[in-house]
Amino acid sequence: MLGSIPDLLRLVAVPVFGWAAYRDVKTRRVPNRTWTPLAALAVVLLLWDAYTVWTGPTAVGQRLFLIRVAISLGFVIPLSYGFWLIGGFGGADAKAFMLVAVLFPVYPVYYLPTVALPLQQSAIGVFSLTILSNTVLAGVVYPLAVAAGNLARGRFSLAMFIGRPVSVSAVTEEYGRLLESPDGFDRGGLDLDALRMYLQWRGCSLADIRADPDRHRLPTSLPRVPNDPGDGSLATDGGDPVADDVNGTGGRGDDASSQAVTDDTDAVDDPWGAERFLDDIDHSAYGTSPAQLRDGLDVLVEQDEVWISPGIPFLVPMFAGLVVSLTYGDVLFSLLQAVGLA
Template sequence: MLGSIPDLLRLVAVPVFGWAAYRDVKTRRVPNRTWTPLAALAVALLLWDAYAVWTGPTAVGQRLFLIRVAISLGFVVPLSYGFWLVGGFGGADAKAFMLVAVLFPVYPVYYLPTVALPLQQSAIGVFSLTVLSNTVLAGVAYPLAVAAGNLSRGRFSLAMFIGRPVPASAVTEEYGRLLESPDGFDRSGLDLDALRMYLRWRGCSLADVRADPDRHRRPASLPAVPNDPGDGSLATDGGEVADDGDGTGRGDAPAQAVADRSDAVDDPWGAERFLDDIDHSAYGTSPAQLRDGLEVLAERDEVWISPGIPFLVPMFAGLVVSLTYGDVLFALLQAVGLA
C-alpha cells in the first residue's frame, strides 16, 4: 500500500480504535491516556498537511483544504461536544470523534496495485463527516440484528428490537439497562452500573436482596457506615462486595442498622439515602428508577435488558468502512438520484 507519509501514519488510528472498541465492550471504560498520543499525532499531521498545501502550486487546493478543515473542526468537534453535554455520547465517544475530526479532516488516499482507496468519496470531501455518517449507519443496523436474533429464538416482546432476556439473578454480570418496571416495558429502566454501585454501597449482593426483599426495603436495614460504591464497572469491582470478614465490605465499619432511621421513613430500599450519600451521580439514576428496578429484580425470574452497543464499536466499523469503501450514505443517495 502506498500513500503520503501523513496518510500512512494516520492508519495508526485503526488498531487504537479497535482496541478501544474491544475495551468498551468488555468494561464500558476507556482510559483517557488512550487518546493522548493519537491526539498529538493528529495535530502534527494536520500541521504537516497544512504546510504541504500552503506551499503547493494552486490557490484552489489551498482554499478547498482550508474549507474542509474548517468544516471538520468547526462542525464535527462542537457536534461531538454537544452530544456529550446532552448525554448522547459518553466521554470516550466524544473524545474519539473530536480526534477523528482533527486526524481526518480531508480524504486520505491509499494506492493499491489496481485501485485507490477509499473507493467512494463524498462531494463535500470532509472525511470526518464520512466516518460520522458510516458510524450512524452501522449503529442503525444494530437493533435490526438484535430483533433478528430474538425472532430466531422465539423471543417476542416490546423490547425485542433493543434488548434481550436474561435471568434476573445474573444482571449484575451484565452491562446495560433494565427495560422493565413494575408496570411493564420501560425504556428508561435502572442502569446496571448504578445497581452494582448501590449493592456495593450497602454491602450486600443481589442474591441477598432476592432472598429477603422485605428486609432490604426497610431503611433500618441500611449499614451505619456505607461502603465506597465504586463506579459500577465489572472491571473494577465485578459487582461483588469486597468482604473483609464482617459482612460490610470494609474492615472498619461494623454491619449494623442505621440508628437514627426507622421503618417509618418514607425511603423504600434506602434509594434516596444512597443517591444523597454518594459524591457523584449514579449515571443519572433517580430514586424512583432505583426502587422500580429493585422491585422488578426482587420478584421476577427473567428480565429484559438493553445491553446497548458501545458507540466506539460502530465508530470503529465506520472508520474501517470509510478507509476502504468510503462514504456509504453518499453512494446510496447517488443510487436513488439524490446526490
C-alpha cells in the same frame, strides 16, 4: 508509494480503534490514555498537511483544505460535545469522534496496484463526516440484529428490538439498563452500573437483597458507614472486578455495620435507602433517580428473569465505520447517488 507519509501514519488509528472497540464491548470503559498519543499525532499530522498545502502551487487547493478542516473541527467537535452533554454519547465516544475530526479532516489516499482507496468520496470532501455517517449506518444494523436473534430464539416482547432477557442472578454481570419497571415495559429503567454502585455502597449482593427484600427495603438496614460505590464497572483498568465487592467479598456488608432493624412496622420514608444513597455519593449514578432505583429493585426482587438493553457499544460501529470509510468510502453518499439525491 502507497500514500503520503501523513496518510500512512494515520493508519495507526485503525488498530487503536479496534482495541478500543473490543474494550468497549468487554468493559464499557476506555482509559483516557488511549487517546492521548493519537491526539498528539493528529495535531502533528494536521500541521504537516497544512504546511504542505500552504507551500503548494494552487490557491484553490489551499482554500478547499482550509474549508474542509474548518468544517471538520467546527462541526464534528461541537456536535460530539453536544451529544455528550445530552447523554447521547459516552465520554469515550465523544473523545473518539473529536479525535477523528482532527486526525481525518480531509480524505486520505492510498494507492494499490489497480485502484486508489477510498473508492467513493463525498462531494464535500470532509472525511470525518464520512466516518460519522458510516458509523451511524453501522449502528442502525444493531437493533435489527438484536431483533433477529430474539426471533430465532422465540422471544417476543416490546423490548425485542433493543434488548434481551437475562436471569436476575446474572444481572450484575451485565452492562446496560433494565427495560422493566413494576408497571411493565420501560425504556428508562435502572442503569446496571448504578445498581452495582448501590450494591457496592451497601456492601451486599443482589442475592442478599432477594433473600430478604422486606428487611433490605427498610432504611434502618443501611450501613452506618457505607462503602465507596466506585463507578459501577465490572472491571477496573488493570484492577480487580468490582463484582467481587458487589458480591460482598470486599465491603463492610449489611451484617457487619448496619443499624439494627428494631421494628418492621416502621414507616418507610425512603424505601431501599435510594435517596440516602444518591445523596451520599459525590457524583451522579449515571442520572439515576430515587424512583428509578426503587422501581428497579422492586422488579429484581420479584422476577426471576428480566429484559435488559445492553446498549450499543458505540465504538464498535465507529470502528466499522472507520474501516469502511478507509476502504470503500462514503456509503451514504453512494446511496443518495443511487436514488438521484446527490
